[in-house]
Amino acid sequence: MRRFVWLLAVFCFTRAAAQTEDSLFIKQLSEEILLRSTAYENLRVLCKTVGGRLAGSTGMGKAEAWGQQTLSKAGANKVWLQECRVPHWERGKNEAAWYTVKGGSAKIKLNILALGNSVGTGPAGVTLPAILVNDFSDLEAKKDQLKGKLVVYNNVFDNSLPETFMAYGIDGAYRRSGPSRAAKYGAKAVLIRSISGSTDNYPHTGSTSYDTSLPKIPAAAMGLQDADKLIALLKAGKEVSVFYRSNAETLPDAVGHNVIGELTGSAFPDQYITVGGHLDSWDPAEGAHDDGTGCVHAIEVLRALKAMGYTPRHTIRVVLFANEENGLRGGRKYAEEAKAKGEKHVFALESDAGGFTPRGFSVSLPPAKLAKWDAWVPLLEPYGVYRFVSGGGGADVNPLNVSLGTAVAELMPDGALF
Amino acid sequence: MRRFVWLLAVFCFTRAAAQTEDSLFIKQLSEEILLRSTAYENLRVLCKTVGGRLAGSTGMGKAEAWGQQTLSKAGANKVWLQECRVPHWERGKNEAAWYTVKGGSAKIKLNILALGNSVGTGPAGVTLPAILVNDFSDLEAKKDQLKGKLVVYNNVFDNSLPETFMAYGIDGAYRRSGPSRAAKYGAKAVLIRSISGSTDNYPHTGSTSYDTSLPKIPAAAMGLQDADKLIALLKAGKEVSVFYRSNAETLPDAVGHNVIGELTGSAFPDQYITVGGHLDSWDPAEGAHDDGTGCVHAIEVLRALKAMGYTPRHTIRVVLFANEENGLRGGRKYAEEAKAKGEKHVFALESDAGGFTPRGFSVSLPPAKLAKWDAWVPLLEPYGVYRFVSGGGGADVNPLNVSLGTAVAELMPDGALF
Secondary structure, eight states: OHHHHHHHHHTTOOOOSOHHHHHHHHHHHHHHHHHHOOHHHHHHHIIIIIOOOOTTSHHHHHHHHHHHHHHHHHTOSEEEEEEEEEEEEEOOSOOEEEEEETTOOOOEEOOEEEOBTOOOOOTTOEEEEEEEEOSHHHHHHTGGGOTTOEEEEOOOOOTTOSSHHHHHHHHHHHHHHHHHHHHTTTOOEEEEEOSOSOOSOOOOOOBOOOOTTSOOOOEEEEOHHHHHHHHHHHHTTOOEEEEEEOOOEEEEEEEEEEEEEEEOOSSEEEEEEEEEEEOOOOTTSOOIIIIIHHHHHHHHHHHHHHHTTOOOSEEEEEEEESOTTTTOHHHHHHHHHHHHHTOEEEEEEEOOSOSSOEEEEEESSOHHHHGGGGGGHHHHGGGTOOEEEEOOOOTTTHHHHHHHOOOEEEEEETTTOO | OHHHHHHHHHTTOOOOSOHHHHHHHHHHHHHHHHHHOOHHHHHHHIIIIIOOOOTTSHHHHHHHHHHHHHHHHHTOSEEEEEEEEEEEEEOOSOOEEEEEETTOOOOEEOOEEEOBTOOOOOTTOEEEEEEEEOSHHHHHHTGGGOTTOEEEEOOOOOTTOSSHHHHHHHHHHHHHHHHHHHHTTTOOEEEEEOSOSOOSOOOOOOBOOOOTTSOOOOEEEEOHHHHHHHHHHHHTTOOEEEEEEOOOEEEEEEEEEEEEEEEOOSSEEEEEEEEEEEOOOOTTSOOIIIIIHHHHHHHHHHHHHHHTTOOOSEEEEEEEESOTTTTOHHHHHHHHHHHHHTOEEEEEEEOOSOSSOEEEEEESSOHHHHGGGGGGHHHHGGGTOOEEEEOOOOTTTHHHHHHHOOOEEEEEETTTOO
């Protein structure tokens, strides 16, 4: 990760100087970060002392405090909180699932995690007959058989795709819209396979998105080993009854904050370059890759430039966005306020694809315009980064692009881009 | 790693067909490996049931048996052992080191590992005054002060280099020649910092290479945290006395083997493409990256092509080389026998740079010739590999290049090449 963080920094200074001068500056920046980076230590503290930090949770407040302290220590000229309302979903206690097969007495446990934003079942849980649905086509084919059932989606992650993020995006449709699509035909609950190419049994969660015109039904992800066993039984035609209990609930919106630190520009202090990651993370784990790394990447940009004694011409804002995971309220708030205040945002860069080997950047420019960036490739090649692809920024900076037309980009590590 | 192994496979078929056809073939090959690879499982078995497998050890024999079985299971048309004499160095038991500071009574323990091929101290150990030597220039400056001393090299790993392998190569000079260079001026033992950019305290070993015209003196690597503490004391001018004990010894040469599996060619069965890694590994650990991954990469090439029902035009030989770590006898034997038999070797590819994200290949062709390979880049780009650099193959295939002029190459993962 030491090697990553400077990549973000590279984009945060604007110089009219020759490539040789740029090349030397980048070398100094690289050395500052490779030798004296605080990114790993910052990530350790965030993961181990704050841990899960979903919007509205106590972890959220702790993470905001961590962000303010860490940005101040990194040398920000000023640090502040930008308030925004965030959804407050809680998993609740005693989440559980098991199933029985007709003719057998054993209760077979399922490792599950309720999907974010899911409604619960209530403390008594529900016991429902399971029906296997292979994919959305199969859902349509079986639409008359779903009433009162628990739909088990056999959404197999496509491990044949070399770009894991592509498979994640495709499979993710079952998490996002699978519950409502099943509810449309009268299903009472949904289990999906974890959106993951792994072979372990740890369930992976993420948000579901209900169609508000349909009944909201409880939904959870299963660990892949448990999913394989359950689905094999259903494929073999066994009658399976599933018990599922979740005390998940959505409470009234809470008050959250984007945490912002600024390195004030010398020539254009009121023109902004934003670099950020999101501060929130799912509740059961520590959120190292998603998106602790993005936060420490962004903070390191500021720290390294400051440590080098470099004052940027434009103001650099490090933004640790609130609530990316289940609402995007932080990213939207940042763009709304920028628009309301008439701020000029010249560029925004996000890191939310994990702390893996860097490959390049996805940029919100058409290929013809992006081709000009190829002039930078020789500057970046010595550090292992040589791909600019035309695409979007990440979820938190895209609102700036939509509202203000700001060019936005996202760091693409291995797995996201080749 | 699933994504890697096909990269090797790509080089192991020769087709005159159009790029479209090649592209489809590569896609099939990629899917075969991404969906049905045995590489991780093979690596698990090698690491967990064989473990360390240095030349001459009992692990070596187990690893050879594993290699034969695994190649047969992968579908090799024939599998055989190619005998070679290998050095038989043993670490011995009760390796230990500690130091005392003048005026203090505490014995401060050092985490150490004798360097491969090092002589021992004998069971009684040695107690010697330590002298700090910052680098080889400093060694020359202090040459009159080294007699009877234990030299502590302060060979700091250069973490400012983005390509870790480059830093490893530079720092490695202290491990390879540091002991003999100190012995030249009368030093009696040597401790080096582990050749590693890590911050942990696990010592890292590797071979030293004695100048046979000079006395062989015992040498070991220190864990970096312990090294930092000891060196800080020496820098502060403290008088430090080091106890070091090693029962390392070199026994008479043993009989080892290259393990070879063949997929016989249809058009040119007596013309060979070699793909390999080395089967031996250092004794204290399991040798996953160095070089279990190279072995399972190479085996997977054969397995995947066979599973696809593809018969190559040239014979593909998977070679699990003996004794790369402390002798290179396997690689040399393979080239010697090839030359003696007048075999035609058209290409050889090695994987010995670890199981990291693939980046490209280093090839023993001058840049002008290598430029022709750029025609392959569009075929490989969808899989994240787009760099061919002019360089050498790895240590085990280079003898083929030297003896027969065979073009050789090495897989370059992240850290070795950008």
